[in-house]
Each structure stands twice: as C-alpha cells, then as structure tokens.
Amino acid sequence: MVPENIDLVPPSRSVVEQASVPDPEALGERAGQDPLAFWAAEAAELEWSEPWEQVLDDSAAPFFTWFPGGRTNIVRNAVDRHLAGPRKNKLALIWVSEDGKETRTYSFHALNRQVTQMANVLKAMGVGKGDIVTIYLPRIPEIWFAMLACAKIGAVHSVVFGGYSADALRDRIDASESKLVITADGSWINGSVFPMKDVIDEAIRFSPTVENLVVVRRTGSEVTMDPLRDHWYGDLTSLPIAKGPCPTEPMAAEDPLFLLYTSGSTGQPKAIVHAHGGYQVGTYATTKYVFDIRDEDRYWCTADPGWVTGHSYGLYGPLLNGATSFMFEGGPTFPYPNRWWSLIEYYGISIFYTAPTAIRSLMRFGKAWPNRHDLSSLRLLGSVGEPINPEAWHWFHEVIGGGECPIMDTWWQTETGMFQICPQPVMPLKPGSAGRPFYGQEVAVLDEQGNEVPTGAEGMLVLKHPWPAMFRGLYHDDQRYIDTYWSKYPGYYLTGDSARIDEDGYVWIVGRADDVIKVSGHRIGTAEVEAAMDSHPDVVEAAVVGLPHEVKGQSIHAYAVLRPGANGSQELAEAIRLHVAQHLSPIAKPDGIDFVESLPKTRSGKIMRRVLKAQALGEDVGDLSTMDTEA
Ligand code: PRX
Numbered sequence: 141m142v143p144e145n146i147d148l149v150p151p152s153r154s155v156v157e158q159a160s161v162p163d164p165e166a167l168g169e170r171a172g173q174d175p176l177a178f179w180a181a182e183a184a185e186l187e188w189s190e191p192w193e194q195v196l197d198d199s200a201a202p203f204f205t206w207f208p209g210g211r212t213n214i215v216r217n218a219v220d221r222h223l224a225g226p227r228k229n230k231l232a233l234i235w236v237s238e239d240g241k242e243t244r245t246y247s248f249h250a251l252n253r254q255v256t257q258m259a260n261v262l263k264a265m266g267v268g269k270g271d272i273v274t275i276y277l278p279r280i281p282e283i284w285f286a287m288l289a290c291a292k293i294g295a296v297h298s299v300v301f302g303g304y305s306a307d308a309l310r311d312r313i314d315a316s317e318s319k320l321v322i323t324a325d326g327s328w329i330n331g332s333v334f335p336m337k338d339v340i341d342e343a344i345r346f347s348p349t350v351e352n353l354v355v356v357r358r359t360g361s362e363v364t365m366d367p368l369r370d371h372w373y374g375d376l377t378s379l380p381i382a383k384g385p386c387p388t389e390p391m392a393a394e395d396p397l398f399l400l401y402t403s404g405s406t407g408q409p410k411a412i413v414h415a416h417g418g419y420q421v422g423t424y425a426t427t428k429y430v431f432d433i434r435d436e437d438r439y440w441c442t443a444d445p446g447w448v449t450g451h452s453y454g455l456y457g458p459l460l461n462g463a464t465s466f467m468f469e470g471g472p473t474f475p476y477p478n479r480w481w482s483l484i485e486y487y488g489i490s491i492f493y494t495a496p497t498a499i500r501s502l503m504r505f506g507k508a509w510p511n512r513h514d515l516s517s518l519r520l521l522g523s524v525g526e527p528i529n530p531e532a533w534h535w536f537h538e539v540i541g542g543g544e545c546p547i548m549d550t551w552w553q554t555e556t557g558m559f560q561i562c563p564q565p566v567m568p569l570k571p572g573s574a575g576r577p578f579y580g581q582e583v584a585v586l587d588e589q590g591n592e593v594p595t596g597a598e599g600m601l602v603l604k605h606p607w608p609a610m611f612r613g614l615y616h617d618d619q620r621y622i623d624t625y626w627s628k629y630p631g632y633y634l635t636g637d638s639a640r641i642d643e644d645g646y647v648w649i650v651g652r653a654d655d656v657i658k659v660s661g662h663r664i665g666t667a668e669v670e671a672a673m674d675s676h677p678d679v680v681e682a683a684v685v686g687l688p689h690e691v692k693g694q695s696i697h698a699y700a701v702l703r704p705g706a707n708g709s710q711e712l713a714e715a716i717r718l719h720v721a722q723h724l725s726p727i728a729k730p731d732g733i734d735f736v737e738s739l740p741k742t743r744s745g746k747i748m749r750r751v752l753k754a755q756a757l758g759e760d761v762g763d764l765s766t767m768d769t770e771a
Contacts, residue, residue: 149568176195189212216390232247259289439493442480518545578607600639
C-alpha cells in the first residue's frame, strides 16, 4: 500500500558527511544514460585474466550474456586479490558458535589457506570444472570454505538450506546429479542437535550419482559412517592430498558459479543458475554503493548461507569488497531475546542486514532487551525478504539504529542475484518503500494487458533492463525460463510481485502476485507444500494459501480432502503438519488445516486458491464463472 501522508525520513547529518556518493541522483542519471558504461566501469575495478570483448550481448535475448570473452573467477576477486595488499592480514570472517563458547577468526590469508585446502580435497576426490557439488551444512565457516573451494576450481556449488528435510534434499541432489556432497554430523538449533548426517543418509540412500560424502565434525554426535562413501573432513585435511597450493581456475565470464533451488508458483523447485563474471560485478557494486561498505566496517548479514541473501550479501558481496564479516551460528532469541544485540555490542558491528520477520519477532519482546546494550557502533541497517511494515521500520530505526542509521530496504530475488530496487544511504527514506531502482535499472508496473498503470495504482512489477548478476536461466529448463519470466510481457522481466510506484518514483512492494508464499521471508511454493500433504496416506488432495501474519508476514493455511473413512481430528491435523515438516521442511508447516469435502476448481481442474483465500479472509470471492464446484 502507499500510505497517505507518509513521513519522509531525511538522512542524518553523519550519513551525509561521510557519504562515499554524496549525489546518487547525479550518478543515477549518468548510469541511466549509459548503463553499459556504468557496468563496464564497475567491472574494471575487479581483476580479469582476459578482458571482455563486449559488456552485454543481448542478441539471443532473453538469454543474455555479460562480459563475453572475459575470463575471471569470483574467488580471484573475493579472496586472491586481497592477499597481495594491506588486507592480507585483515579479518575476513569472525564466527561465533551458538553457545558463545567458541570463536573462530580468519584473516584473508587464513581464509585463503582454508579454501585452498578444501579445494585440494575436492580435486583429489575427482571434482572438476563444471561438476555440481551439493553443500548441506550449518552456519559454520566451512560452508564458506566449501562454496569458495568449489568456485576456485570451477565446480558449481548447490547449497541446500540446512533446515530442509530428506525428501527436499533428495530432489535437489538428484536433479543436479551431484557426485559429491559436503555435510556435517549435525547442527545446533537452540541448544539441541539437528541430525544433519541422518537426514543426508536418508536422502542419498538410493542416489544414483553420489559417490562421496564429506562430513565436517560439528556437534560430535554419533553418526554412522559408510566406509566406502563417507569421509571425515578432518581426516582428509591431514592427508598429503590437502596440502600445497591450488591455482584459482580462470573461468569464462559466463561459466556457471552456482545453482540455487527456489520455489516457483507451480511444480518442483527450480534451479536458478548464476555465472562468475556478471554476478561478481553486480554483487560487488551493489554492496559497495548501497551498504557503503568500507575497510573499517564490521558487517553482519544474518541470512543463512543456504539462501540467496547468504550467497550474494553474506559471502560474495562483502568479500569482493574486502570487508570483515561476522557469522553467528545461532538464532536471535536463544537463550534470550538480546542475543543479537549483545553480539552487535561485543563485536562492534557497524552494518547490520536482516529481515522484517526477525525485527517484528524481536520487537515483541520490547525495547528493554536492546536498550541494555550499547548499539552505537551501528551506522547502517538493511532489510530484505518481504515488505517491512512502517511500524517495524520505525522500531528498527529508532530502537536499534538510534534514529541515526539509514535503513536500506533492498528488493531483489534469487533470480536477480543482486539488488534491483533499493535506497542509497543519503536518500530520503519512506518507511515501507524499497526506494528506487538501482543504477542502470528501470522498472514499471503493468496491468494485465501490459499497459503501465497510473501513478500509485497496483499492478505487476517488471524490470525493463538486463543487469549483470541476472540468473542465466533454469538448470536444464530453458522453456520454463522463457515461459515463467519473459513471455507475459515480451522484453520485460516478470518479477511475480505486485507493486505500486508513487509520484516520487519510490516503489512500494505489495507482495507476491503468484502462488508463492513468503513465510518469515522464506519463499515457499504452494505446490510443494500440497505435494508434501498429498503424500500423507490419509490425504486425497490438498490446497494451501498464504494468510497475513503479524510476525511472519504470511502464514500457511491448508485445506485437505481426506480419504473416505479418515477421521478429521485434531490429531490427524497435527500428524499432517508434522508430515510436511519431515518431508519438506519445518518452515513449510501449515499453521492450520481445515478438512473439506472438496476443493474449488476451475473447469480445467486447477485449484482456485484465490477463492479459498478470500473465504478465509471473509472477503468477496470475486468472479466464479470458471469454477466447477463449491468449496
Ligand atoms: O516478493 C519479493 C520478496 O521476496 C521475493 C524473492 O524471494 P527470494 O528469491 O527468496 O529472495 C529473497 C531475498 C532476496 C520477491 O519476489 N522480497 C524480497 N525483498 C523484498 C521483498 N519484498 C518486499 N521488500 C523487499 N525488500
């Protein structure tokens, strides 16, 4: 929504005085006139072993290629290039364990040593250029080493979030045909062990491709090791194979860097593909400009490396800028709701990037918790994943940021790889709006027919120009790439979000306009949850919708048609919820389940989720002319 009389929050004096880019309007105008010159200048700040022949080749659009002819490797720019200068002994990573008893720090020199060691191990196990390695690890430094080690030798990483269950993991490993998986014995979640190794054992028991499983010791829990398949990482590193240098493989700019599975509105999750060259330029530039990151900063992105935020702005963006990052194994409220605030104080965090759902949940505990801590090291805050409501925005701004820190509400997607709509530090902010398109980008809000809607009206958000960190497609599925993103409005990228643009050009994201639900910022496809429910023996058919939720943004509400004779009891509802948690992920568990006789469908048999949603919200169900049955 575009609220009436929205307050405009000007940048504080200190932000203006210190700004690296005091006039983003002017830079934006120059970039707008010649986006390719802007991107070429950004790319030139990084190292390439061979220069590119062209900045953008759009001759086969929507299959765009960026910096064709150029050779580089993101690790060369994220790690190697810092080793030659004064950053060599600077901290790249500070890590703290969930119980707070362990701290591990890595300078760029030490990070390089660790990455090289893991890269040597991977190579010795037969991993080469173009091979896809699945990584299923907790929030520990080894997840960074593993991702960087893959990139260094030209392998493609496919990180699966550590909270996914065996079925979801199996689907992702099978689809990417990984021969090697890197995991841990377990992970810590609020003082308990989550048995990652057991989950992976189940996921790969019948895998036709996995030959080796590398297991990092984390929890010390007892696990079963398959002598032919499983290897303790700690044992491998003491072998001669792990020793010695490992060259960083020069890659073609368009060579794939990673796959990341994300949910779509239909069917199986799709594997988003990102490439070395453009991705490094996009994440480097956006981190530099939007977070105004500097050598003296201590930067904390709370996102798990298993999500795109953890890839672009946890790992790569900050390292490309030579920044010091902080990684915390645990969550915000364990053992008390001041956990994050105490870490910000203790480690002197200056840039803090998190999600609205976390802010809202911490807000509920009251400001006494943050007020016990000196948070004055903070100078810039960030938000991502879903719209931030003005109330949470103001709390974040006042209580955490002391009224001084600008909030960068960054809109982007797994597909975009980098920010597309975001403020700049010195820009006046409108709480609840993600600001304006990033340099070189333009957006539009369209109606069904493809016409731009009037200022302030809601419609489908599209991006008008290609950008360097754009995904290069869906793994093995060119047609779905074209159909999902480029067909509805030819020439424009369809975001799947609904939005409004106000008279100042600020964009207000309303939310997903497709069958994707955003639960606590996590992207969940209705089809995946429904498939998990359908696999319960008592469920004949299921439908799920997203309903507004005060803390989570949206919650999942489900409808199930039961097999004849099944008793629609509270216990069964609980059992189905648990089934979804076990087969997909606890984050996908429906909050509530209604048992119904039938589901409303179109004549062609598609479930009409909008009817279910409208009914749940007590709203007008709208046009039912294509409907087949009553709910
Ligand atoms: O609906 C938008 C929402 O998150 C979606 C992308 O989800 P995912 O690929 O998981 O990436 C999340 C992290 C980049 C978008 O289509 N979204 C993301 N950031 C914002 C947002 N909605 C509103 N405001 C944001 N800042």
